[in-house]
Each structure stands twice: as structure tokens, then as C-alpha cells.
Amino acid sequence: MTFMQALRARWNDAATLVCVGLDPEPARFPAHFAADPDAVFNFCRAIVDATAPYVCSFKPQIAHFAALGAEDALARLIAHVHAMHPGIPVILDSKRGDIGSTAQHYASEAFDRYLADAVTANPYLGRDSVQPFLDRADRGVVVLCRTSNPGAGDLQDLLVAGQPLYQHVAAKVANEWNTHGNCALVVGATWPEQLREVRAIVGDLPFLVPGVGAQGGDVAAVVGNAKTADGTGLIVSSSRAILYASRGDDFAQAAADAARALRDEINRYR
Numbered sequence: 001m002t003f004m005q006a007l008r009a010r011w012n013d014a015a016t017l018v019c020v021g022l023d024p025e026p027a028r029f030p031a032h033f034a035a036d037p038d039a040v041f042n043f044c045r046a047i048v049d050a051t052a053p054y055v056c057s058f059k060p061q062i063a064h065f066a067a068l069g070a071e072d073a074l075a076r077l078i079a080h081v082h083a084m085h086p087g088i089p090v091i092l093d094s095k096r097g098d099i100g101s102t103a104q105h106y107a108s109e110a111f112d113r114y115l116a117d118a119v120t121a122n123p124y125l126g127r128d129s130v131q132p133f134l135d136r137a138d139r140g141v142v143v144l145c146r147t148s149n150p151g152a153g154d155l156q157d158l159l160v161a162g163q164p165l166y167q168h169v170a171a172k173v174a175n176e177w178n179t180h181g182n183c184a185l186v187v188g189a190t191w192p193e194q195l196r197e198v199r200a201i202v203g204d205l206p207f208l209v210p211g212v213g214a215q216g217g218d219v220a221a222v223v224g225n226a227k228t229a230d231g232t233g234l235i236v237s238s239s240r241a242i243l244y245a246s247r248g249d250d251f252a253q254a255a256a257d258a259a260r261a262l263r264d265e266i267n268r269y270r
């Protein structure tokens, strides 16, 4: 099954547009993990197992593992998702972008080393820098378009031929880069107007939408402005608000409750 097929199957069969972001910060783990030499893996595995019924995908963020020297935990975590929750695709958030010969290695890192189903990619270096990802027709390529952070507009809003740069990115990905039908776009939940504008440009292309929860994005505005005609089209991602819903021994149950609540809130507006 391709990434897009798996994503659509989860949207339809599990009736959820929620993505749980896996951004481990050991300082925020419940106290009992302090004595656990495999805390990063064990914490994330507990979150995955508790929230799986409510998600259309998981999104581990690579810097959160690499900064801890926990790449091995990342690889085992993705293998755990594939083995125990087959059909739930994993988006590796690594936001890579480099000249083509180096990008080959980044594609291999995401898809062959970590066995991710999809990866986030930075389009700034142009098509050849993303091509090694695009060539993997069975894997997803989630291209940064209008990011969720406060400085997103510094470069992404600059007018190019009378149009903001992020709209050029949206059109290029939808009309030129998506030859295998494996592309999606990152558009932040913190920018409802831009969500509407990008949706108008790209038809049914899926959006990864981070920025609900800890960054304060409004769920009703996200869904109202960016869902597709069939009430799907969105991968609404939340990390901290789910991972750290409780610091007590009930952390996994609290995460499950937060993921289910987000699923239900999204579904109210679909």
C-alpha cells in the first residue's frame, strides 16, 4: 500500500484526521522514566499504543531523537508502529533539502534506514533537491508551503510576480512536482486565511497542518477553511498538547483522551 492509500484508508475507516507528533523531551516525561535507560523509546511506544485508535498517522520529529543520540530509538519506534499498528503511516519530520546528490542520501535515510512512509521536505533549493523523494512513488513527500511559526511570512509571503512565494510553492507542487500523486503540503493551523487560499490553488492535495494545541491554532477555522469536499484532505498534527497532557502515571491515558478529543472536535466541523 502506498502512503496516500494508507492515509485515505485511515481517514475513511478510522474516521480520524488526527496525527500525533512524537517529539520526545525527557525533561517533561513522568518521573519514573528518569531511571529508565530506554526512556525515549518506552515513553513514545506507550503514547503510540494509547493513541493509535484515534490517529491517521504518526509524525516523529527527527531532531528530538538525534539531539539525544536516540536514532536507534527512532528506528525501533517506527518498526513498532509498522509491526503493531499496520496501516497507520509514519511521516518522518526531517524537513530536508540539499543538492540532488546529497538529497539521495536524505531520501535513503528517511525511507531505507528509518522505513518512514512519508517525509517532510524543504522546497527552497528547488525541484532537483526534492526529486529523490518524489521518485519514491509509494512514499509521501510533504513539502513546506506556509509554516506555522511566527516568522513564516518573512520569506514565504514575499511577492514574486505579484503573488506570495508560498502560493508559487503550492502551485508548483500541485501542478509540476506531483507526477506520482505522492505530494502533500505543510500549511500551519495558525494561518486560517492562508489555508483557504492554498486549498483554492491545489484542489484535493492533502495538507499536513501542525499548530493546533501548543501553538494555539483554531480547529474550527482549520477544518472549515481547508477540508476537501468529501470532508477529508487534512492531517491535523499535535505534539506537546497530547504527549505531555499529564506528567503522572496516567500520561498514556491522558494522551489517548487528548487525541480522542481532538478527533471528535475535528469531526464536528467536517
Ligand SMILES: O=C(O)c1cc(=O)[nH]c(=O)n1[C@@H]1O[C@H](COP(=O)(O)O)[C@@H](O)[C@H]1O
Residues within 6 Å of the ligand: 021, 023, 061, 093, 095, 120, 146, 147, 148, 149, 186, 187, 188, 210, 211, 212, 213, 214, 215, 237, 238, 239, 240, 241
Ligand atoms: O513540518 C512540521 O511538522 C512542522 C511544520 C510547521 O510549519 N510547524 C510545525 O510546528 N511543525 C512541527 O510540528 C510539531 C508541532 O509541535 P506542537 O506545537 O507541540 O504540536 C513540531 O515537531 C514542529 O517541528
